[in-house]
Amino acid sequence: MICTSLGYPSHQDAITILKDRTREQLTGLTPVLTAEELITIRRDVQNIHVADSIYDYIVTLTEHTRTDSHLASGASPRASLSLLNMAKAMAFLNLRDYVIPEDIITVLPDVFGHRIRLSHTAKAKGMTQKQVLERVIDSVALPATTAR
Numbered sequence: 001m002i003c004t005s006l007g008y009p010s011h012q013d014a015i016t017i018l019k020d021r022t023r024e025q026l027t028g029l030t031p032v033l034t035a036e037e038l039i040t041i042r043r044d045v046q047n048i049h050v051a052d053s054i055y056d057y058i059v060t061l062t063e064h065t066r067t068d069s070h071l072a073s074g075a076s077p078r079a080s081l082s083l084l085n086m087a088k089a090m091a092f093l094n095l096r097d098y099v100i101p102e103d104i105i106t107v108l109p110d111v112f113g114h115r116i117r118l119s120h121t122a123k124a125k126g127m128t129q130k131q132v133l134e135r136v137i138d139s140v141a142l143p144a145t146t147a148r
Contacts, residue, residue: 041092048088053143056072057101060081062139065112068139070132072123079115086111101142109133 009017033041058080065074075083083104090103113129122132 032121045085045088045092047097048091050084050088051143051145053145054087054099054101054104055084057140057143058087059103061104061136063132064136064139065116068132068136070125071116072101072117072119072147074116075112075115078106079112082113083108100145105137108137 008014013127026135062075062077062080062083065071068074084099086107087099087103091097091099094103109130112133114131116129118129118132
């Protein structure tokens with residue numbers, strides 16, 4: 001659903017990873033949630049309220065990725081669905097039962113970043129996916145929203 005980079009381990013850390021017996025370490029882990037708790041959280045996230053103006057905002061942002069001159073290919077409808085789901089998760093993590101534009105702005109670069117392709121012009125200018133997506137976000141007016 002998202003793509004994020006944690007970087008690479010140092011040379012010594014990579015050796016340690018190779019030497020460790022990760023399977024044995026995994027058996028000693030204790031779960032932080034039960035299956036039932038996870039199902040409840042997923043249901044709660046699915047039930048987060050989304051105003052019509054937020055749906056429109058997501059679709060408009062997605063459409064702008066398809067017409068931006070710095071992108072050779074924009075985000076798909078599936079990318080919009082992922083953006084919606086991640087925005088709901090962000091609202092849940094912020095203890096809200098509704099999505100606000102800031103939820104979308106926060107997660108959009110990680111959701112769309114690996115789903116778009118920069119144009120040759122953008123590459124020649126040294127632009128990154130994140131920079132182009134920030135331009136897209138800036139080009140779309142924030143929707144008027146109210147708390148539920």
